[in-house]
Amino acid sequence: MKKHIVCVILLSLLLFRAVSCQAITYPEKGGCLVDSTGLITGEIRRDIDTLSERTEASYGGRAYVYVTHFLGGTPVHEFARELFDRWQLTDQDYLLVMVMGEETSALLLGKKLSSALPGETADNVMSRYFRPDFQRREYGQAVASVLPEMSRQAARAFRKELDVSGLFSAQAVQAQDSADGWSDFITSGYVNWLDYGTGSQHTQHEYKPRNEGFHTGTIVFLAVLAWVLFRLVRNKRRR
Amino acid sequence: MKTEKIISWVLLVVMIIGALLFGAYRGWTGEYADVTKAAASLREAYTARMETAYNVLTVAKRHLPAGSEKIAAVSGDHAAFSGRQASLADLHRASEKLTADAAELIAELRGQESLRADERDSMYASQLLPQMLDSTENLVRAEEKVYSEMTGDYNARFDKYRISSFLAGLFGVSRAETLD
DSSP, X not given: OHHHHHHHHHHHGGGOOOOOOOOOOOOOOOSSEEESSSOSOHXXXXXXXXXXXXXXXXXXXXXXXXXXXXXXTOOXXXXXXXXXXXXXXXXXXXXXXXXXXXXXXXXXXXXXXXXXXXXXXXXHHIIIIIHHHHHTTOHHHHHHHHHHHHHHHHHHHTTOOOOOTTSSOHHHHHHHHHSOHHHHHHHHOOOXXXXXXXXXXXXXXXXXXXXXXXXXXXXXXXXXXXXXXXXXHHHHHXX | OHHHHHXXXXXXXXXXXXXXXXXXXXXXXXXXXXXXXXXXXXXXXXXXXXXXXXXXXXXHHHHSOTTOHHHHHHHHHHHHHHOTXXXXXXXXXXXXXXXXXHHHHHHHHHTOHHHHTOHHHHHIIIIIHHHHHHHHHHHHHHHHXXXXXXXXXXXXXXXXXXXXXXXXXXXXXXXXXXXX
């Protein structure tokens, strides 16, 4: 009898079944410039990379830029903060986010950089060197003005030297700002809404219909149960 | 000896009932977890739709007057998506309504002189925003189809196996929310 009960308990374990869950993601970090608009020219991109290499050699931090059309309602500073964390940028880096369609932008500094710079420096740099050109949609000029200046300020704060000469030539800036980017965009036919929306990505859920009917464990359990009850009844009759 | 027999019998019955209870609980909670995951995936798709509505409004507000009825309609749809307590049925209705409202808004936007003079916003109104609306609509429809199939099966089983679903209900498992 006791053996039978032990069997029942152990076989109850056959009724166990395992149960098995996704998140909105931000754009992947890819170099110093992530441009989901496709509008930033190659030369400007190269200059951003070069500037970042120089700043890293100078004071240990890099400049990062993210360009997109829309954020879908997420406030730009909140987005920038989240992106800074997700890209695991260091305390000496800074991140510039440009949202062309919403005409907003944000500059986020790493903690060490933020502490090293005097209070309103970042805001002043943005107001003076970035926003006027950005609002005029002269994106090349905006980037060409703000990045070298911000990098110079950062190097000065850490008492390091930084050479920004030879970068963001007038020619490259003019090429950026006079590029027929919007028309090219229209004719290119390339749109990945995942990139051009908020930068969020979605993994589609698949439905696998659950199998109807009994599982093997259930069948075995019922069979053992039937055997146990049969033995009990037989033993009772014998007595 | 007799006492031992009685105890054994009682223990046997308790174990059988316990196994059935536990089986019901694990089975139903497993299915409920799948339904919950599908609902979360569907809500993500509605979030993408809401974000697209916001993008359309961003561009429209630059070229249309503040009191525009079309802007108000899409704003209303956006607000419906934004409600934290919104049910899936409400979100489904908002998504359906957004398709028509956004199309009307973009059509009105394209008629604006100021938009035609703005190359960037022209591109948004003629290319990017319609494509975002189409893409999110397709995504929502695909997710809704999956979710409806899953909840249809689940709810049918929930209603069919009343005893085990009642037992599972004691542990928080319930019928799945539908889109109707």
